[in-house]
Amino acid sequence: MSDNAVTFMAITGCEDSAMAENFLEMAGSDVETAISLYYEHGPNLGGGANNDNSRAQNNQTTEEDDIAMAERLQQEAYQAQEPRAADAATHERLVGDVFPGTWGGIGGSFNPLHNTEDLIYGRQQRGIFNQRDDMFASLSGSDDETGDEFAGMTEGQRKLALLFRPPFDIMEKVDLETAKRKANLTKKWVLVNIQDSGDFQCQTLNRDFWKSSTVKELVREHFVFVQYQKDSMSGTEYMNFYPFEKFPHIAIIDPITGERTKQWEGVPKVSKWCDEVYDFLNNFSVDPSAANPVVEHKPHVDPNSLSEEKxxxxxxxxxxxKTAEDAVNLDSDEDVDNDDDDDDDDDVDDDDDSLEILETGDSSGPIVIDDADEKAFSAPPKKLTEEQIIASIKPVEHPESTNATTTRIQIRLGDGTRVVRKFDSESPVRVIYEAVKHQFADKVGSKLFTLASQRENLIDKLNLTISDAGLKNASILMDIQEPEDDE
Incomplete structure (x- = not known):
């Protein structure tokens, strides 16, 4: 080891002679430069080949560890047990058979969101006889006066409540779909009664009709009977599918097809109703293989779909x-009085000289009516022609409208003349005819003319408003017809 290396090691405190030699070699044997490099870059710079060898050894060890781990995992995979069997398929019901109006699920049913009273009675104010309280107290089917529903009532109130009490002893407290299923299982028909608590006829039905022992026996034997108020969930659903016009409403529903096979409105007589039901049961059957007669349903009349005259x-x-069925004849566009007119015509003698004598109670002074006068009097009024309608319209000077509903209408004549006037859109079309007759009096006079918009004659819209006739900001063509010259 050289003196420079000893000096380097003494100053830097480095104990590795090989590292000292490396720093001196890099510094060109200059001790000061080697010491500066040591303090600037640390001992790692002088490690040189040793560091490279160390890193190579570490990398080799890491690679060997990775290979060993891969081999170990592969051996564990090959030595693992066979794959487990698939989970067995299970079928569970999310909603179970719970009481109508409740909601089922995991853990069974819980507090109903819509209770059974809402299904049958609705949420309106309680009836005048407080029958809603009977709901659960009457499950035993007894008409006894004891029970919570009569608690707090006076003797008179108790008698009224019992007198007008709904027929809980024969009715089911279920919705319509449940009633159909139950009737289908028991081979019975579904009997539905829809009531309006504000209509006293419905209270009369409970008092006089459902209290009859004959009716009760007939219902128990052949029907699954349900009674709903019109504002209840079941009542509203029924009226949407089976519209009717009068309360109380009674109907027989086929439990299989859901068809309304027979219905009554109002309070029927017990004897007549029983006869009609027995006749129905003789002709109809709930057996799916039986061929029941075809029921002719009366069409429901929607007044909005009728013409203005109808x-x-x-x-x-x-x-x-009159009833809606008598009011409008849907099978014919002819006037409903045509048949009566034909009958009157048949009764008239063909002899022009014949006279009809009407007795007034005094045989000495009978009234004599000539047949010709009678025909003229009884004949329906004739429809006016377009020329007669135009002639009946008088020229009127209408000031131009300044209302918020004002609209501009352009009137074009055959000679190219154009006039724009302001009209109130809520005024009838007749106003346009009156204004035109006044403004073009010199050209029209007594001549026949037509006003048309989009090739449609406006004479048929005289009584409609300008807005309803679709004439807002419209362009109307006026055609004046010249009289034909007599040859």
Whole structure:
């Protein structure tokens, strides 16, 4: 070891002579430079080949460790047991058979979100006789006056509540679908009663009809009977599928097809109802293999789908107490009074000289009506022609509208004249005819003219508003017809 190396080791405190020689070699045997390199770069710089050898040894060891680990894992995989069998398939019901109106699941049913009273009675104010409290107290099917539903009532209130009490002893407390399934299993029909607690006829039905022992026996033997209020969940669902017009409503439902095979509205007489039900049971069967008669259902009349004339006729007949079926004849567009007119015509003698004598109670002074006068009097009014309608419209000077509903309408004549006027869109189309007759009085006079928009004659829309007729900001063509010259 050289003197420089001894000096280097003494100053730096390095104990490795080989490292000292390396630093001196890199510094060109200059001790000061070698010491500076040592302090700047540390002893690692002088490790040189030793460090390389150390790293090579470490890398080799790591590679050997990786190979050993891979071999070990491979041996463990080959020596592992056979794959376990697949899990057996299981089938579980998410919702079990729970009471109608409750929700099932893991752990069984819990507090119902919609209880059974809501299914049958709805959420409206309790009935005037407080029958809703019977729900669970009457499960035994008894009409006894004892029970929580009569607690706190006076003697008179108790008698009224019992008198108008719903027929809990014969009715099922289930929804309609459950009633169908139960009827299908027991080979019975479904009997449905929809009531309105605000209609006293429904209370009368409970008092007079369902209290009959004959009715009860018939219902128990052949029907699964349910009664719903109109605002209940089941009642609303029924009315959506089976519309009707009058309360109380009674119907027989086929449990298999869901068809409403027979219905009654109002309070039927017990004897008549029983006869009709027995006749029904003789003709219809719940056996799927049986061929039941075809039930003709009366079409439901939607007034909004009728013409304006039919709607007016429908409203008049309804106000007179007629039913919707009598009000509108859906099978024919002819006037409903045509048949009566034909009958009257058949009764008239062909002899023009014949007279009809109407007795007034005094045989000395009968009233004599000529057949010709009678025909003229009883004949329906004739439909006015377009020329007669135009002639009946008087020219009127209408000031231009300044309302918020004002619309501009352009009127074009055949000679190219164009006029733009402002009209109230809520005014009838007749106003346009009146304004045109006044503004073009010199050209129109007594001549026949037509107003058309998009090739549609507006004479049929006289009574519609300008907005309803689709004439907002419209362009109307006015065609004045010249009279034909007589030859």
């Amino acid at each position: 709607q007016l006729e429908y409203a008049i007949k309804q106000s007179l107490g």
